Amino acid sequence: MTIAQKELAEEITDIGGAYPAATFPADAIGSTMFDAPGSEDGTITVLLPRDNVQKAPAQAMVRIKSRGDNRNYLGVVSAGPFAQPDTMRADSAVMVAIGTRGGDYLPSFHGRIHVTLLGQELDDGTLTPPRLRPLPHSPVFQLNENETAKALKAEGDIAVGLAVGHEKLTVAIPSAAKSVLPRHTAILGTTGSGKTTTVSGLVQQAQAAGVAVVLLDVEGEYTRLNEPTTDPRMVSTLAANGKTPAGLPADSMHLLHLVGRDTTNPKHPCLRPFSLQFARLSPYVVIEMLGMNEAQSDRYLFAYDVTKTMMRRLGIFPQTKEKVGDAEADKQERIFNRLDEFERGYPRMTLSFLLDVVGKCRAAVGKGEEFTCFNKEFKTPEAERMFQELIKSKEMPGVASSWGKVNSLLRRLNRLKVFDRQHSDKGVKFLNYADLLTPGRVSVIDLSDSGMSELNNIAVADVLRGIQEAQEKAYTAFEKETRPEPPRVLIIVEEAHEFLSAERIEKTPNLFNQVARIAKRGRKRWLGLAFVTQLPQHLPRQVLGLCNNFILHKLTDPQVVSTLAKTVPGIDPGLWARLPALAPGQAVVSFGHMTRPLLTAMNPTTCQLRMVD
Ligand SMILES: Nc1ncnc2c1ncn2[C@@H]1O[C@H](COP(=O)(O)OP(=O)(O)O)[C@@H](O)[C@H]1O
Ligand SMILES: [Mg+2]
Structure with missing residues (x-):
């Protein structure tokens, strides 16, 4: 020992010995940082030792055990993990020079993540809105898959995809819950972002759950859902997920089209022309x-x-x-x-x-x-x-x-010859709305050849109201105990901006009022509406206001994103920021039953779609 070392050792002994190592739990992955002037409510910065930098990927869930006050918090990684050198600024001249001149010096470093707090965890596991923040230097733990699933509550019988940032977390919708689908859904995204694929998966799963599905197919994209997909990309994506192509179960799908107008699938086994009743x-x-x-x-x-x-x-x-x-x-x-x-x-x-x-x-x-x-x-x-x-x-x-x-x-x-026509010999009838309300029936209404967009809108309005009326009747009969409980109903309106456009809403108050009434009654009578559009900016805000659930595919227009951010609650800025760069088939999914929105890899579809470019 040199003289200097000896003197140092003596000095340490004199002042009471070495500082005891902090007793940090072995399974903690990091600890909370002190707040800085830039700190914001609801989020907290967590530092990770070098070995743990990759243990907290974006969207992963963590538990923070607040040091000293014994409160537990749950949070989700909303930014990071970022790596930072311990003793130098990452953008200092030295670090930049080493990094760019091929130097092999790697200084010690640590990780930093931003955690959005979901709530304070009570002893029985319930989450309440946090009243305080976790204190500095509190240990942070990873949640395992089971705990994560329980905390996110993204459970149900209608699986829509897998949560990004988690190992195997299925994002699903409970078809039985009155508080979810009957509170209406908007499916938004640019062309090619994956809306049609998402819708077809939703239809297939809802059918399997016994929901009566009615799809207003403005482009004739869904007329072959009864066939297995042959799209090579879809087939290989399915294979990677351990699934095989398959159409909707035999006889579950009816294809309806306006009399005298074409359908995109004239060979469908259950093809039915229908006419509209002007009255x-x-x-x-x-x-x-x-x-x-x-x-x-x-x-x-x-x-x-x-x-x-x-x-x-x-x-x-x-x-x-x-x-x-x-x-x-x-x-x-x-x-x-x-x-x-x-x-x-x-x-x-x-x-x-x-x-x-x-x-x-x-x-x-x-x-x-x-x-x-x-x-x-x-x-x-x-x-x-x-x-x-x-x-x-x-x-x-x-x-x-x-x-x-x-x-x-x-x-x-x-x-157009579509009104008031009934030819029993040719099988042409008025739409029988009660017939559409059969559990597990998928009715695709092909409006691709209507020849007049006004007619499409008239047909859509009529179908919405007809179904709502039939459902109302069925419920009355059920309440009088003369009929079994009516099925749950999901009505999907494709190209919804053509039907309800922001530009025309001032001029179409009666139409909007009708839709709003249907939406309101649908909550009581188990009737869920889903609006699909690539032009959310053309959809009136009032329509988005009717929706409680959102599937947001890629959206590139920053103005559209910022307008939506004002209308759609509960999605943090980190997720909004990702919308422009989402890959086809990725979406931010936010449903009423979920604790928070999830970035989701949507399921590929097993059914055949007719792609329109
Ligand atoms: N969930 C998905 N998984 C894998 N690929 C997908 C998925 N959704 C969409 N895609 C790819 O993106 C393409 C466009 O999807 P589509 O559903 O037609 O989008 P949109 O209806 O928004 O125009 C599909 O042909 C497919 O190749
Ligand atoms: Mg589409």
């Missing part, structure tokens, strides 16, 4: 969808009113007791009295009846033009007298050009 459409929603101006809508409502009165007076609806007997006539009278025209149209009013009346009005304001009604009910002298009397007493608005425009809008709709 079901609220006149106010029709006006909005056809984009009528005030002059046109005045005339539309006038003609609508005249048609109604004629139908009533001529006994078309409600029918007379002589024709249908007391019971039926009373029933029709009750329907007549309870009619809410913001919800639906006048029973049995066909587009053809309305066109006849519009044609007659047009002839009446035009100069001497003759018009012959198409419907035999309106061709009688009695009907003619009635009409002439009505246009006088109700003060028909004039201006031939406005009448002409209303006429041409309706004619365009009529030319």
Whole structure:
């Protein structure tokens, strides 16, 4: 021992011996740091010894045992792990020079992570919002997979993917929980980000869970879900996950398309053409969808009113007791009295009846033009007298050009030949909404060839309302114990921005109100809506406001991300920052039952999709 060493040893003994090593638990991976001026509520910085730097990957969960006050906290790694040299700044000239000149000097270093606090853990394991912060130099532990799964609560029978940053943590949705799917979902992401794949996986899993699924397929992408996928990328991704391609179970899928319009899969084993019933459409929603101006809508409502009165007076609806007997006539009278025209149209009013009346009005304001009604009910002298009397007493608005425009809008709709058609020999029927509500049935409604986007929207609105009504009825019967419990229902609206667009929402308040009502009632009646779009900026905020669940695929537009961040709660800045760089099939998944949103590798689909570019 040199003299200097000896003197040092004596000095140490004099002042009480060596400082005892901190008794840090052996299984701790790091400890909390003192707060700095930049510290923020809800997050805390944790330092890791060199050997543990890679033990806390992004999104991993940790437990912090606050030193001294014995409070436990759970948190998630929201940034890092970053490596930092112990005694020098990482960006100091020396470190930069060594790093760039190929020097092999590696100074000792440590790791640093940012942890977002999820809550304080009580003795029985429940999490409560933290009132305080963990104290400095508190030991930090890794949670194992079981503990992580329990804490994140991402459990359920509908598996959607695997959580990124965890070994084998399935992200799933409980199909039975009333507080999850019936509180509605938005699936957002740019083209090619994986939305359609996600939706098809969701459909497949929901079907297996016995949910009745209705998919409004605007592009005809889902018409082959009954077949196994043949996409080579999907097949190999499936193989890597130990799965094999498979279509939906035989007979579980029905493919519906508008009569006279094509489907993208004409060979489907259960193909059903359907027509729409004009009488079901609220006149106010029709006006909005056809984009009528005030002059046109005045005339539309006038003609609508005249048609109604004629139908009533001529006994078309409600029918007379002589024709249908007391019971039926009373029933029709009750329907007549309870009619809410913001919800639906006048029973049995066909587009053809309305066109006849519009044609007659047009002839009446035009100069001497003759018009012959198409419907035999309106061709009688009695009907003619009635009409002439009505246009006088109700003060028909004039201006031939406005009448002409209303006429041409309706004619365009009529030319599509999808309204009010029933051909029993050709199997064409109105949509039977109650039929769609069969447990484990997937009904894909192919609207890819509607020929007119307004018609698509009319069809979507009608299907939404029809299903909601049928579900309401089924629940009433169930409550009176005359029928078994109705199935859980999931309705998926693809290209939702075309149906409910931010640009038009001011002009389509009735449509939005209808959807909002369906969303609200759906919570009580187990009816979940899912809106899918690549243009979330075109979806009104009000629609996102109806949603409690989000699957966010890649979104590149920073403006869109920042707007969403204001609307969608509970997603931390670290996750928002990752959205622009997500790979196809990755998404931030945030559902009502989960403790926090999870970055998720979504499951590849086993079903065949028709890719549109
Ligand atoms: N979960 C996934 N796993 C693996 N690959 C995926 C996944 N989702 C999407 N992809 C890939 O991304 C492509 C585009 O996906 P798609 O679902 O059509 O996106 P979008 O509907 O958003 O346009 C698919 O063809 C596939 O190759
Ligand atoms: Mg798509």
